[in-house]
Amino acid sequence: MTITKNLVEKFKQYLIEEEKAGATVEKYVRDITAFALWCKEAEVCKSLVLRYKQEMMEKYAPASVNSVLSSLNSFFEYNEWHGLKVKMLKIQKQIFAERSKELTKSEYERLLSAAKQKRNRRLYYLMQTICSSGIRVSELAFITVDAVSKRQATIKCKGKMRVVILPKDLCTMLLKYIKEEKITSGPVFITKTGKPLDRSTIWKMMKELCESAGVERAKVFPHNLRHLFARTYYSIQKDIVRLADILGHSSINTTRIYTMETFDVHCRQIQGLGLLKL
DSSP states (O other): OOOOHHHHHHHHHHHHHTTOOHHHHHHHHHHHHHHHHHHTTOOOOHHHHHHHHHHHHHHSOHHHHHHHHHHHHHHHHHTTOGGGOOOOOOOOOOOSBOTTTOOOHHHHHHHHHHHHHTTOHHHHHHHHHHHHHOOOGGGGGGOBHHHHHHTEEEEEETTEEEEEEOOHHHHHHHHHHHHHHTOOSSBSSBOTTSOBOOHHHHHHHHHTTHHHHTOOGGGOSHHHHHHHHHHHHHHHHOOHHHHHHHHTOSOHHHHHHHHOOBHHHHHHHHHTTOOOOO
16 A cells, blocks of 8 residues: 555545535645655555654644544545554543633734734725634635625535625725725725735735734734634623534534633633632
8 A cells, every 4th residue: 555646636636526625625635745755655554654643743732643644544544445544642622722822802903903003904904804704714705895785795615605794884994995995896805916815815914913013923813813703702692503603613512612711711710609718
């Protein structure tokens, strides 16, 4: 059993036919290719896979290791190499979010102020669009002139379709921006050539705000705006089922990750139980 370019390409086509998201396909192929390079054209056996797993455990976080193992196991399953599949690492469920990774509301507001000071109106409105609607950065292309006019966007992603309500005040701001930028139709957030902004460009623009905003770079990326929306919504509404629908999650277990409070909030909640008598 040897991993060849032909096998990887066939698996890639299989994933595409299964309607997996583009980012998912790229990730699976990247993980399998990295493993194949590590093998150095050696015949793949169970002991070799286990050794690769052990090396990853020494270098990466358990969640990252499991992510790669998931890719490899899927590839082995597709090729009917069932004997090569390995067990995932058992990870204790985290009950609170890490402070070093979660963006706070005040930090978000500082990022907005920094974008405004740099006169980057496109980024200023883009961040508010993600954070006030909870959409994925990959779904920004569905925020069109027509969607803003109707105050709702129809999102088509991963073979599913959902309607996202856009806040009235957001639409008022975006309509003004659309008029000033002379955008007549299609996506609102576009490049100079009229193409929708891609994830890497948005990521880079947000990172450029970190120093002037006084926010740690590790916290600043588009998906954290979606997390902030989820935590804020849940803190007010306490309806995780409705939140899952809004975010487009098929499993509430995924939504739970988004609604975890930070360590500081968790500590205050425990301290506030009033079960100690001094």
